[in-house]
Amino acid sequence: xxxxxxxxxxxxxxxxxxxxxxxxxxxxxxxxxxxxxxxxxxxxxxxxxxxxxxxxxxxxxxxxxxxxxxxxxxxxxxxxxxxxxxxxxxxxxxxxxxxxxxxxxxxxxxxxxxxxxxxxxxxxxxxxxxxxxxxxxxxxxxxxxxxxxxxxxxxxxxxxxxxxxxxxxxxxxxxxxxxxxxxxxxxxxxxxxxxxxxxxxxxxxxxxxxxxxxxxxxxxxxxxxxxxxxxxxxxxxx
Numbered sequence: 194x195x196x197x198x199x200x201x202x203x204x205x206x207x208x209x210x211x212x213x214x215x216x217x218x219x220x221x222x223x224x225x226x227x228x229x230x231x232x233x234x235x236x237x238x239x240x241x242x243x244x245x246x247x248x249x250x251x252x253x254x255x256x257x258x259x260x261x262x263x264x265x266x267x268x269x270x271x272x273x274x275x276x277x278x279x280x281x282x283x284x285x286x287x288x289x290x291x292x293x294x295x296x297x298x299x300x301x302x303x304x305x306x307x308x309x310x311x312x313x314x315x316x317x318x319x320x321x322x323x324x325x326x327x328x329x330x331x332x333x334x335x336x337x338x339x340x341x342x343x344x345x346x347x348x349x350x351x352x353x354x355x356x357x358x359x360x361x362x363x364x365x366x367x368x369x370x371x372x373x374x375x376x377x378x379x380x381x382x383x384x385x386x387x388x389x390x391x392x393x394x395x396x397x398x399x400x401x402x403x404x405x406x407x408x409x410x411x412x413x414x415x416x417x418x419x420x421x422x423x424x425x426x427x428x429x430x431x
Contacts, residue, residue, distance in 0.1 A: 201288055205313035205321055209290045210234045210303065215270040231272050234293060237265050241303060242322070251365030253326045256306040256319040256407040258291070263303035265293065271301075306407055320404045323367055327402070331355060335398075343391045351398055352381045359400075369403045377402050 200209065214237060215229045224230050238257075241264070245257040255262055271293060275281045282292045282304065291305030306318045315321045334354060341347050359377045362368070368376035380399040390397060 200309055202310045202312060205308045205310040205315055207309045208238075208307065208318050209309060210238050210305075211285060211290050211292055212276055213272040214265070214268045214293065214301075215272070216267055217269065229269055234265075234268075237268060238303065241265060242318075246322070249365075251362070251367060254319055254323040254362075254365065254367045254405060256317065258303040258306040258318070258407070260299055260302050263306075264300045265302060268293075268301045315404060317407055319407065323404060324402065327359075327362060327367070331358060331400070334358060338396060343386065343394075343396050348381045348386060348396065351396065352379050355379045355381075355398060355400060359402075367402075367404070369405050375403060 200207075212234075213231050214234045215231055216237075218224050218227055218230045221227075241257045241262070245255050245262050246252045248262075249255070257263055271277075276292045276294050277296070282294065285292055286305065286307075289307045289309050289311055291303060291307055293301065294304045295301045308316055308318060308321055310316060315324055335351060337354075338347060338351055356373075356379050359367075359379070360373060363371060363373065363376045370376045378399075378401045380401075381397070385397045385399060386395075
């Protein structure tokens with residue numbers, strides 16, 4: 194528990210999954226004679242990430258978790274059955290640990306998509322991965338602006354390039370809204386690009402994103418249907 198507490202809120206670029214998983218022994222000469230071995234889930238989870246990212250044009254924005262997208266292939270079981278108990282899973286969620294679990298008639302799947310840091314701008318795996326993709330894509334797509342004169346025309350071209358890319362990502366499901374004004378903003382204004390900034394050889398663009406938040410818990414409120422009784426009482430009172 195001390196080690197877990199030390200990791201909590203450490204970084205939004207890290208996600209922890211529990212428990213270790215059972216897989217077929219790939220090489221008995223290396224891992225011994227057992228038919229199954231217990232391994233960290235890292236490789237399996239990375240495969241789920243890759244499968245989700247490549248499933249659709251906007252796959253990188255989908256949480257790699259849940260019965261469908263978080264399904265784990267090649268997993269034969271878990272190191273501990275504690276993770277099958279909802280009460281035990283509820284203990285690790287607040288520590289931002291993502292449990293691996295299953296249930297009657299269900300595949301083995303990832304049951305969480307949190308990064309280690311809950312107080313960051315992007316506390317969920319899909320948010321963080323999506324923003325990494327956008328950042329890297331924009332850096333590559335803006336290489337044309339390097340070594341050009343930092344004029345109003347160049348800054349307008351940079352703004353158009355960023356906006357066009359973000360509109361495509363918006364249509365791919367990257368943001369909470371399909372309305373551009375609510376989904377993102379792009380600022381390449383003179384207020385950012387002051388004479389001193391231009392003199393230093395820099396062009397600054399500020400981009401704001403309204404990223405998606407996954408629905409982690411489904412809350413049901415079930416009550417007795419008393420409409421017939423209420424109607425009868427109302428009729429008697431009339």
